[in-house]
Amino acid sequence: MFISRPSPTAARPGRLAPLALALFGLVVLLLPGAAPAAPVPDSFANLAEKLLPSVVNISTTQTVRNPHGAMEMPQFPPGSPFEEFFRDFMERQQGGDDRPHKANSLGSGFIIDPAGYIVTNNHVIADADEISVKLHDDSVFQATVVGRDPKVDLALLKIDPGKKTLVPVAFGNSDEARVGDWVLAIGNPFGFGGTVTTGIVSARARDINAGPYDDFIQTDAPINRGNSGGPMFNMKGEVIGINAAIISPSGGSIGIGFAIPSALATPVIDDLRKYGKVHRGWLGVRIQSLDADMAEAMGLPDSHGALVASVDPNGPGQKAGLKNGDVVLRFDDRDIPEMRRLPRVVAATPIGKKVEMVVWRDGKKVTLGATVGEMPEDPAEKLARTKGGKDKPAQPREGSQAIPGTGLTVATLTPPLRERFGLGEDSNGVVVTEIKGDSAAAEKGLRPGDLIIEADHKPIRAPQELAKAVEDGRRANQRSLLLRVENPQQLRYIALPLGEAKR
Structure with a gap:
């Protein structure tokens, strides 16, 4: 084995080496903004000795069926020698039956209260029939679940320590x-x-x-x-x-x-x-991130903020005046530099608190006031149930059209197209029926079955309206057109590059 070692630095006779070291030390001391480094611990033993009694082992037991999953027999010609071979192999893998049996898993946790409260991950105890907690001295207790939160992956357990003295630890910042x-x-x-x-x-x-x-x-x-x-x-x-x-x-x-x-x-x-559960702040909006093209189409100087893709008709955001296409820049005096920051900030805001929001709308900043609501059990399902409102626009004329220079072919919604793409009766817009593989639309993620429901914040109900929006954008020298696009899985904005239409 070859071991590389650093070569020692040769020093000339005399006082040159000490002088160099002294000067180096002087330079370090004079460096602007230099902060003293924390000392390297000689040992972690004292800290470990103090903390080890507070950390517990968690084991769970759950009932499962056929851990290998349901395996299907490959299809072979009748009488094939492989048929018997694979049948024997699959029976060995599956144990010959799918009778329920017990499975165990292990995890960790820590004591936060001498009364027996223990913190762990939700995934450690998810679907468990029994939960056991082993302390540092090897004593074992059965635990019950006080509550859990899959969104943050945390769970709180409780044991009855009896006369056992538990050593809790404290949270830091x-x-x-x-x-x-x-x-x-x-x-x-x-x-x-x-x-x-x-x-x-x-x-x-x-x-x-x-x-x-x-x-x-x-x-x-x-x-x-x-x-x-x-x-x-x-x-x-x-x-x-x-x-x-x-x-x-x-x-x-x-x-x-x-x-x-x-x-x-x-x-x-x-x-x-x-x-026993978590109460979170709620604004009642679907949001998405901004890219440089979308920011430019909206007149924003950069791609910071959270773009509002849709607003729950019964949510706090709607009552505050939020609109589709707004970009939330600040919430409760906190900047929103990127999309994922907004859900965390809103969720941590006390329910019922009145806050100010700064949003980007129509090329300028607008300040709105909102009262934070409580997040429902499943806001996505509620949004799906209430989406569409009471007023349904009249159905547009039937027909389809290729949009020059975009790679898009769109069509008016018809019962066969709704059935083909799994679109609801309350869906509006024009449906994408074809996409050219090397087009800008394909690069932006548009797919057949997507609904284009807005262009530059204006409703689209017929292919001719989309074609006109594209042409108007080109005449105005826009580099891209902001589309609001929906499919059964998501609702989002896309900045579609306009380029030049081929004549």
């Missing part, structure tokens, strides 16, 4: 954690309880598409399977994160782990303890 700060994680990786690992805060505010409120702390402290639900501590011994996820091709730690920050977790846990 994750907002104070800086990239490069030391952190310590304790958990139950691969069933090895009471395991301590250390590392640093690698990044803040990570979005890994795990849920609507992603704001993870990234760390290189080794986190493996079974660490889920365990605490991440700062050097004061305060919980600043709940370990929840890793990125790994093998399932083992590669130094990319994620923790739910305490600033996001503590209000959730407080609600679970008080109410």
Whole structure:
């Protein structure tokens, strides 16, 4: 094995080397804005000894059927020798039956109250029939679920400790954690309880598409399977994160782990303890992110903000005067630099609080006042039920048309087209029937079956109206046309490049 070692720096005889070192130290001291670094710990032993009794192992049991799933027999010609071979193979894989059996899983948690309240991840105890908690001294208790929140992936458990004295830990402020700060994680990786690992805060505010409120702390402290639900501590011994996820091709730690920050977790846990569920602020809007083309089409200087794709007719946003196509720039004195910030800010706002919003509308900033509502159990379903309103516009003339220079062919909605693309009777707009594969429309993600319901905030009810909007945009030297597009899965805005129509 070849081991590379750094070469020592040669120093000339005399006082040159000490002088150089002194000058280097002087330069460091005079660097502007240089902050003193926190001392490197000689050992984490004292901190670990103090915190280990507060971290628990969680094991769950659930009833499952046929863990290998329902396997279908491949089709072979009658009498084929492979038929018997595959039948025997599948029976061995499936155990010959699908009788229910017990499956176990392991995770971690930590005590927050000597009365027996324990925090963990929701995915650790999801679908569990039984939950057991093992303390640091190996005593075991059965736990009940006080409440859980799948959106943030947190759960609150309760055990009855009897005469057992539990050692709780306190939450710290994750907002104070800086990239490069030391952190310590304790958990139950691969069933090895009471395991301590250390590392640093690698990044803040990570979005890994795990849920609507992603704001993870990234760390290189080794986190493996079974660490889920365990605490991440700062050097004061305060919980600043709940370990929840890793990125790994093998399932083992590669130094990319994620923790739910305490600033996001503590209000959730407080609600679970008080109410058994989470009460979140709600604005009643669907939003999407902005790209540079959309921002330019709206006259915005950059792509910051959250674009309102639709407004719930019965929600707080509608009562505040929000409109489709508004871009929310500020909410309750907080900037909204990107789309995903708005749901987190609104959800954390107290229900009933009156707030100011700054939105971009028709090329200028507009200030609106809103009263934050309480998020329903499933706002997406409510929006789908109420979408469309009472007034239904008259059906336009039938017909289809290719829109020059866009790659789009659209048609008036008809009963056969509604059936073909699975569109509801209350749907409006023109339906995309064809897309050229190398067109701007295809690059922007438009697909057959999409409904174009607005162009530059004006309703579209016939192909001729869309063609006119495209032509008007070109005459006005617009680089793109803002379309409002809907399909059974989503409602969004698209900035369609106009280019030059081929004559």
